[in-house]
Amino acid sequence: MTGNERLAGEVSLDELDTLIAEPRHLLWIDLEDPTDRDFMFLQREFGFHPLAIEDARRRHERLKLDIYEDYLFLVFYAARPSESDQLFTTQELSLFIGRNYLVTVHHEPCAEIDAIAERWREQAHQIEASKQHVALHLYTLLDTIVDNYFR
Numbered sequence: 766m767t768g769n770e771r772l773a774g775e776v777s778l779d780e781l782d783t784l785i786a787e788p789r790h791l792l793w794i795d796l797e798d799p800t801d802r803d804f805m806f807l808q809r810e811f812g813f814h815p816l817a818i819e820d821a822r823r824r825h826e827r828l829k830l831d832i833y834e835d836y837l838f839l840v841f842y843a844a845r846p847s848e849s850d851q852l853f854t855t856q857e858l859s860l861f862i863g864r865n866y867l868v869t870v871h872h873e874p875c876a877e878i879d880a881i882a883e884r885w886r887e888q889a890h891q892i893e894a895s896k897q898h899v900a901l902h903l904y905t906l907l908d909t910i911v912d913n914y915f916r
Contacts, residue, residue, distance in 0.1 A: 781810055785866060791899060792866040793885075795878055799870055807868065811836070813861060821859035821870045836863040843877055843910045858910075860903070867899050869906070877909045 785792065796803050799822075808818050817838040820826050831838040843856040856875060861868040869878060885902070 785811065785863075790865055791902070793902065794866070794868045795882070796868070796870045797874060798872055807861070811861065811863070811866075811868070813838075817861065821861075824857060824872060826857065826859070836861055838862075841907065841910065843875060844914050845876075860906075862899065862903055865899060867902055867906075877906065877913060881906050881909055 781792075796807075804818050804822055807813055807821075808815065813836070814833055817831060817833065820829070820831075820838065820840060826840045828842065829838075829840045837860075839860040839862060841858045841860065843858060844853045845856070846852070847854045856871065856873060858875065858878075859870040861870075869875075871878070884905075
């Protein structure tokens with residue numbers, strides 16, 4: 766999502782270079798069940814380190830925060846009550862966090878991301894007016910995930 770101009774789904778791939786390079790834009794890219802081509806795209810457009818791409822591609826990574834020169838890479842887990850014998854199930858999320866972008870990668874649908882996307886769509890004008898930083902969006906997403914840890 767670009768907080769200044771448009772909502773998710775309205776940005777063409779041709780515009781991405783310009784949006785990433787312009788600090789006043791806030792961009793969120795959410796990849797659900799990404800392909801090899803998606804990962805190559807991320808590496809080419811954002812310059813993500815091959816090890817971070819590999820960690821986002823694989824499943825069952827440990828929780829981690831890796832610090833790179835221009836971005837952070839975070840592996841985080843959502844947890845939900847299980848419908849089976851288990852107490853809960855987990856869902857892995859990989860996040861690339863830059864100065865003006867957030868890239869989320871997950872292999873299954875994620876209810877928390879869907880809820881946050883809807884909330885951000887509803888608050889687009891407030892987000893634009895306040896010039897909020899990506900850190901607030903990251904906090905909102907992680908807080909929503911952690912809130913769902915508890916019934």
